[in-house]
Amino acid sequence: MSYLENVNSPNDIKKLDIQELNELCAEIRELMIDTVSKNGGHLASNLGAVELTVALHKVFNSPSDQIVFDVGHQCYTHKILTGRKDDFASLRTEGGISGFTRPSESRHDIFSSGHSSTSISSAIGLAKAKSLNGDKGKVIAVIGDGALTGGLAYEALNNSGNENNNLIVILNDNNMSISDNVGSMAKNLNHIRTSPKYFTFKSRVRRALARLPRLGLQVSRFITLTNQTLRKILYHSTMFEDLGFRYYGPIDGHDIEALIDVLSVAKVHNHSVLIHINTVKGKGYEFAEKNPSKFHGIGKFNIETGEPISSGATYSSVFGDYLCELADKDKRICAITAAMSTGTGLVGFSNKYPQRFFDVGIAEQHAVTFSSGLAKNGMIPFFAVYSTFLQRSYDQLVHDVAMQGLKVVFCIDRAGFVGEDGESHQGVFDTAYLMSVPNLTVFAPSSFDELKDMMYQAAYRESNAVAIRYPRGSEDMHIDGYKYERADYDIFGDSTKEKCIVSFGREFHNCYNALEEIDNAFAIKLNKIKPINPSVINALKDAKEVYFFEEGIRSGGVGECFGSLIAESGLNIKFKHICVNDEFIRQASVESQMKAYKLDKDSIVKTVNQD
Template sequence: MYKYLYNVNNPEDLKKMNIKELNELTNEIRKFLVRSVSKTGGHLASNLGIVELTLAFHYIFETPKDKIVWDVGHQAYVHKMITGRTSEFETLRKFNGLSGFPKRNESVHDAFDTGHSSTSISAGLGLAMARDIKKENYEVLSVIGDGALTGGMAFEALNHLGHTQTNMTVILNDNEMSIDKNVGSMSNYLLKLRTNKAYKKIKVEFENITNYIPKIGDTVYKTADKIKDSLRYIVSPGALFEEMGIKYFGPIDGHDIEELIQTFKTIKKFKGPSIVHVITKKGKGYRFAEDHPEKYHGVSPFDIKKGIQKSSKETYSSVVGEKMVEMAAKDKNIVAVTAAMPSGTGLGKFQNTYPERFFDVGIAEGHAVTFASGLAANGIKPYFAVYSTFLQRGYDQIIHDIALSNLPVTLLLDRAGIVGADGETHHGVFDLSYLNSIPNLTVMAPMDKYELEKMLELSRTITCPVAIRYPRGEAFKYKQDDCELNVGEWDLIKKGSKVALIGIGAMVKTCLKCSDILSERGINITVINGRFLKPLDFNMLEEIYKEYDYIMTVEDNVLIGGFGSSVSCHLSKLGYKGKLINIGFEDKFIEHGNVDILYDKYGLSATKIAKKIIEEVK
């Protein structure tokens, strides 16, 4: 099936191949990627689109001596294959298996650990400047997508790169997509670059003419340069990069491997900062992914012939999306904000129903937070839906622009807790801790679908900042009742004796399973839904601290500064004499893998918690 693929075990093997063989290899790689990812799940469309570009990198440059920094890094599968990891792809994103992102501890060819957007130029510039300080000699390339270029950090880095004038190349992989279709003026700017064929033709012809002008003095050359500059302003929007001091090359067909190789040969001789604008097609080579690249960004295992089938499962994201539409129908001041993820956060229906009240700001979480605060300052009720791990990028803005002014912005933290296969950079296990420290903020976490809907309704009435965090995946359905939900009130779900187990958010389900396990052993414990982190239910804590010998908290968050930490602090003030045990993640980054495996490894599965209780009370 594969003539060349398994003969490429390192970048040096590529250099022995001719253009025809490289083109055949690209087809084999795409077939392999579709087959492999259909079994393991992973990021498919982005990797299908970058095959030729990756081969061209490794054909011209020499890793690990030369450094390639991948922005986000989910598109580095081909890079992993070329650098000797093809045989490990059956373990991709599995526990103890190959990571879905570049990892320095996985290969010497991975120059920098990545996972979040808009970071590659900053990291690459750091590598390049360290090289210069140490008087070393190697190339640095930073790969960044057009979607990631909307992140302010990317422009901060470009500004600095132009100032340093160091030798470094930025590869702009332009596929018109991030996860959902790109929006904003930067997207429109790149569209002009993409479609401006006139500039490229005129530029080449003008340079050919000026090369033949007789050498009759500096005046002619200075005049020619001025004409070229004027031409650039008239015809090419690419002048933006040039004005920043960065030489612009492109646009280039990202699927023409011969043109890419020739371009990189030229770039390698060029000294100073440069940007190469490459046009690629996300999902190339697999019809379903080409037609719907947004659906094939990150996928679960699927049938190759049928493609991804729509799931009938109701997720927490879809619950939020439906409820937001319902609430917006009642309140015209409600608006939704997202950072390039309308589909991922469940806001697609809201976008279609209320387009004038929907704002996709691109990959710019810090801006999204402050933008929402501006809306709130003028009487609008904004809801910013964002993955927990990405809200970390807006931490200062939450403090400075929302909480300090006590503005009624609601933060909807999707993918809180363990997310599984994407690993360290994507787990949302820090949010309870960093939100816990911010004044004026109400923080809540629902135990199931119905409580999430109630919390959304409650947020409409709260006139201060609110954060609601909920997990990835299918929405748990425990009980649907009409009991009132009040700020700072917990829910005693099950009454027992001796041990009170207090869970928050998704961990309440785990606590209930734990209770069932213990009941079979004749141990009946109390289970409490600690649905508010801020404020805590001080009344309930004052009721239970005299009644139970053991009080245990469970959270899918790091222990430092989290839910258990707050409960411990208050119980200490009350003079609690029993044994307090906090269960959560220790002070370390959690690796990628199956969610159930990770919970069990770190003592957060129902069986491990039950075992701990039995050991304590026996």
């Protein structure tokens, strides 16, 4: 009998016993592995959170009790249990369900979440609102998978206090450096403390003592003080209790009975609770358990072998390999990542130069300021970061790097459309905020060779901060007969023609391919997008129409800056900016996203020819 077949809402699992729940967990894992092998997605983190999520929905009543998943990439079981099982095959596809939590999909998804370390802050706000409204429902923040390395999580913990009586924080610890309890006595006592019978007995004793005048209150305070003192002796980590939480753990995160017990205790608690559980990232799939980083976010793969279906050089791998080449010859070269060494191509560098490799955890703000310190004392730091995550460190980029006149090289991966990862991960905002930063040069390579050359320029030909932004995946094409000569821009075709197409980075290839099907047109490829060399306007003196195609946001983007240069020049030119308007980009393939925003080759031809 398939238990999963009969689960269409959280209520359907409340009548299942422990053995049946374990069978259900096994079936959920099978569905996850099968779906992600076809669609790609976050596998290892989700496999590790299966029992936890099942236990949460067994004990609590979503959405009256609100569950907030940090990052959102450990929510697949939650989606399956909350009415999206039959749609799960559409995970991360165009028009399908999101790979992250999304309130528009389900009332059980409280927030859209794709970035880390936000859950506790959100949960505190939710809990406070419930308290103000007289709502006794619980709020549960599920944080883990490295998210507790982010500073926002600590800011939230610091502001949680004792007053959030309906707040529960679950730390899903899958190999983070948080101390275990000392010795078997502590573990046995922890087992007793998480027993619902013990908790009920303790509550009854306290109520009985409260009825005794004077003496009862004194005895109750003495017991509480003694209890706290014993916990400090028996446990290494008292940080959470010092911050006002009742701390339970560590709990085996794959023991569903133990999870149900401790969650049942937390549910009736009249105090903020933190539950620390240990899980195995990739649990239940051998390849993911052995290599959780590889299966954290993975494309389509062969279930039998665990190997990706497609492979080959990518911008990330070319960046990592060439950085090793630079580091071979220059001991000042350092690499910094914020918990993304695999995704940014730095695994080879970390193995070859461990003393010059720094993984700071999910802490982009710290990464930038740390890099400024390296630069100040003579090193050449390369900070490799996804475009969508660099957003978190804008202030540090401005204040601690650019304003100081320091040379930090920002290697911005996943710039532009990223496809199926959806709204939270699209790299279309970095151009807009980078264009506003003084003392910063921004390059946009269109090929692997250009990426390497621009890395060299950043290290040895620029005196201030440099950003190099490049897309996810492989290069689209080479332009026959063209060689990048470190010019700020290049012109393709006869600049005396009336129509000009302008672009940069990956998008230029679509423009170049469209050029042969457009009458009376030439093209300009911007290699340095900040600052834009004003001499480029000289190439437009015979142009009547300029079309700027940008794989980025309109407001503050490169196209707006280019249009401003035209306006200031006094040239009578019709200017049209084709880009992403004021909106978030839904999940779809990159090819489909290009078409939707009229940035694909056929749309470019149609746009320019029709005008």
